[in-house]
């Protein structure tokens with residue numbers, strides 16, 4: 167015999183009830199079917215009774231809605247001949263509900279007894295509809311055989327009595343050949359006969375009690391997910407179904423918030439060794455999850471993760487606690503007296519303090535009872551007054567396999583630490599099948615994601631990007647990511663999500679990932695106005711794991727945000743040169759901060775666009791080499807200008823062309839003054855291990871100073887006045903067989919930039935278009951310096967360089 171339990175969503179709509187009918191009718195042998203209230207009805211009943219108690223007549227609308235919904239459902243699923251009879255029964259129940267609510271409204275009180283009675287109507291109504299909808303079905307009222315006794319603040323099932331009554335009720339039932347339908351969740355008091363309930367989600371428990379009493383072969387729990395999943399699928403989109411698990415594993419997960427099975431459900435069936443099968447009413451093809459005594463160990467070291475959202479931590483401490491005998495038993499006795507359950511207990515071996523995780527609703531009461539229980543010791547100063555910390559969440563990592571795998575706790579806490587999540591309290595059971603810990607509530611989603619990602623997702627690693635600046639480089643980067651995304655998922659197991667895109671005054675954020683085919687429209691439609699401060703707050707507030715801020719702007723205000731990002735464990739990839747070339751102390755501080763927080767700060771494209779210059783210098787230095795001398799042509803703009811200069815194209819024209827073709831900075835004087843090259847030289851020298859600032863670089867101007875002191879407009883107006891002189895010098899240079907190169911140099915603690923004439927033997931002589939070249943003389947590359955050469959500017963290669971930096975973060 168099998169017991170089938172259908173939850174609220176499985177009976178929530180006429181369509182789903184028709185599915186239930188299909189599932190039940192396909193069985194060869196009759197089953198006992200336990201049903202919940204139609205989805206959402208229990209909540210609505212609670213709402214109605216609370217409104218009534220608060221003197222709000224809106225409770226009448228709630229009851230009217232319940233009447234309409236049940237009538238409509240009945241008409242849609244019950245064969246025409248049976249509709250009238252069911253409606254008459256339902257009307258009688260709803261009239262009774264209305265009278266109770268009117269009573270609550272008049273008296274302005276809602277005693278627990280009445281609250282339970284109101285809640286019971288959901289299952290009393292749904293079970294009538296389902297019985298009439300199924301062919302050949304009989305309704306059995308749970309109130310007659312599920313019996314509870316009042317204990318402390320709770321109604322507890324009297325299992326002995328309940329089992330006897332269930333056995334009597336269903337004696338010889340299966341030979342009658344009819345399906346039995348039983349309302350879940352409801353019961354009655356063994357002494358008074360008053361209606362009671364088994365706690366939210368209690369229909370599972372009803373089904374389990376029936377299964378255990380009748381020694382059923384299987385308990386099937388039909389719900390709206392494909393089975394028990396590795397984590398709550400509403401939070402972790404990549405969670406997946408666990409094929410099989412032990413009762414203990416299910417118990418640990420359910421006790422810690424996995425709503426899929428109501429925790430007390432597990433005891434009756436576990437005691438009888440009856441397996442539970444969790445199935446999806448809406449996806450019959452899914453195999454579901456089987457919960458039983460023993461299972462074959464799976465491949466992953468942990469089985470699942472669950473969490474409780476609203477926790478408070480009560481701490482009792484004091485240096486004299488060590489000497490007080492029986493502190494723990496007094497604490498737990500006091501809590502038990504008040505029916506307060508502790509989710510997690512953490513005590514140091516020195517016994518100077520004990521922290522207990524309780525639900526927030528219980529926190530104030532817990533403090534009161536403990537303050538009272540230890541009043542004498544608190545008064546004498548032996549123990550400090552009880553401390554409460556709120557806004558916390560508890561996470562449990564579960565799996566019997568953990569016993570066989572060493573280092574799970576190490577991996578767990580390293581993963582959390584790398585993402586900037588600190589653990590406030592923790593506990594590991596001696597059975598080693600559960601590690602529980604407490605984090606700040608705002609860190610819960612991120613904690614679950616990083617743990618899930620590192621323990622389960624061998625399939626994908628996720629990287630979440632915020633792209634700031636969508637001009638030529640940022641725009642090309644998004645295109646390149648869109649093109650490569652699928653391939654990276656397939657070949658590298660890397661899933662790149664762009665979770666934020668910002669331009670100077672507008673940004674769009676989406677933690678599920680922005681559709682890259684339509685990012686411009688999203689930015690337009692869903693974008694919010696931003697400034698750098700708001701940008702920082704939004705990104706830090708989203709608190710997404712494995713996140714990277716990608717700076718494709720040239721903005722000092724954006725560069726000023728990096729420190730805060732590092733503090734919040736967000737890596738930074740920058741095409742923006744400002745931070746790396748800023749004051750040396752700031753550069754060092756940022757480097758240190760990133761290192762301490764275990765995140766990356768990468769800026770390869772600051773020099774030579776996509777050319778691997780910084781990476782190469784880092785590799786050389788890290789492997790023990792040292793850079794003695796560096797000579798380089800680092801300005802794509804200046805190179806373009808001097809390569810384009812000819813008898814037909816005067817100097818002023820080459821500058822204009824460089825601007826128009828996007829090679830120069832918006833104000834080309836940043837290039838002409840050598841400022842851009844100075845920044846690059848400073849960055850390279852710092853990465854080579856030298857302490858240098860921009861002021862330390864000797865800047866030899868090749869254009870008179872007054873061109874830099876005027877407005878941009880005046881600059882353009884008087885630029886042609888330089889043409890004749892440049893042409894004369896150019897002609898002379900041509901005659902000597904030389905070319906102009908703007909060279910940056912570092913040697914013997916001296917740094918300079920200057921325009922030089924190079925001969926045709928020199929490695930800088932042949933350098934087309936906007937190419938860059940770097941010559942590194944090192945301890946190892948001594949007689950023949952190392953040479954790196956290639957495109958040093960352009961949106962495509964720069965975006966590709968930024969992309970490469972992003973990829974190298976994925977490898978950490």
Ligand code: ADP
Nearest residue numbers: 173174175389390393394395397398424425426
């Ligand atoms: P029913 O109404 O069928 O009793 P519940 O809402 O009580 O269903 O429980 C199923 C829900 O539990 C799922 O829809 C899912 O959102 C939630 N849930 C939380 N944790 C898990 C988990 N680890 N696996 C599956 N579902 C989970």
Ligand code: ASP
Nearest residue numbers: 202208351366367368369
């Ligand atoms: N209807 C009850 C609730 O919503 C019981 C259940 O669905 O299991 O809590």
Ligand code: MG
Nearest residue numbers: 173367425426
């Ligand atoms: Mg449930």
